[in-house]
Amino acid sequence: MSREDAARVAREELADPIYGEAEPSLVERLYMWALDWLEQLMTQAGRSVPGGWWVLGPLLAVVALLVLGIILYTRPARRSRRRATVFGADTELTAADHRDLAERHAAEGRYPEAIRERMRAVNRDLEERAVITPRPGRTATELAAETSAALPERRADLYGAAALFNDVWYGDRTATAEGYGLVRDLDDALRSAVPAASTEPTP
Incomplete structure (x- = not known):
């Protein structure tokens, strides 16, 4: 089967109404457009591209890197990382x-x-x-991990609070x-907690 025949069969298959029930995402549409464009370039390589494959090869490599960059940048894991940095540089x-603001929000029923x-x-x-080193961009999970190293007895509570925070804001x-x-x-409990190393007597 030729490339043109394969493309025709694929288009006929995708024309089935069952495929219309799921709209492709922007990334998927960009990916399919790039593949289609690359296919057209390859079929025209020997005729319409000056310099043939010596020019087309590097061009295809650049396009492939751009497509890969789009996919990696927009994948869910990266979006989650961008959103999760709630402890900013302010x-x-x-x-x-922050406690006063929290109490005001709670009084108004704005629990998130x-x-x-x-x-x-x-x-x-x-x-x-x-207890921990000041650092902008810290996530709730990172806060739990870093604090647990200094206050291991609060590990379960810290990770529980971090999971709650993440579920509320990102779930x-x-x-x-x-x-x-x-x-x-x-x-309230952490305000009186002291790292174990700090309680050891000085020789």
Whole structure:
């Protein structure tokens, strides 16, 4: 079967109504367009491209890299990483400021925002007390991992709060007063927690 026959069969198969039930994503449409364009270039390589494959080869390599870059940049894992950096570079608010905001949000029934601000309060308080190193772009999961290294007895609570935060902001979980209470209780407990190394007597 020739390339043209294969393309015709594929078009006829995709014309089946069952394929219309699922709309392709933008990335899929770009990918299919690039493949179609490359196929046309290859069939015209010997005739219409000056220099033949000496010119077409590097051009195809560049296009392939562009398509790969689009796919990698827009894949779900990368989108999640971009969204997950909720502890940004803003240094204006203290832990107390974040707690006040969290309480105001909770009083208004805005529990997603209340949970976020309380997690920010946890992060900022630990930085202010030098339990963890100040670092912009920290995620909730990274916060749990870094704090667990200094306060291993709080590991389960930290990862539980991080999972709640991620589920509320990046999943489909509904934020509740009970969920906010868990993060608030963790914040209150961590405020008096001291890393084990800090409790050892100085010789």
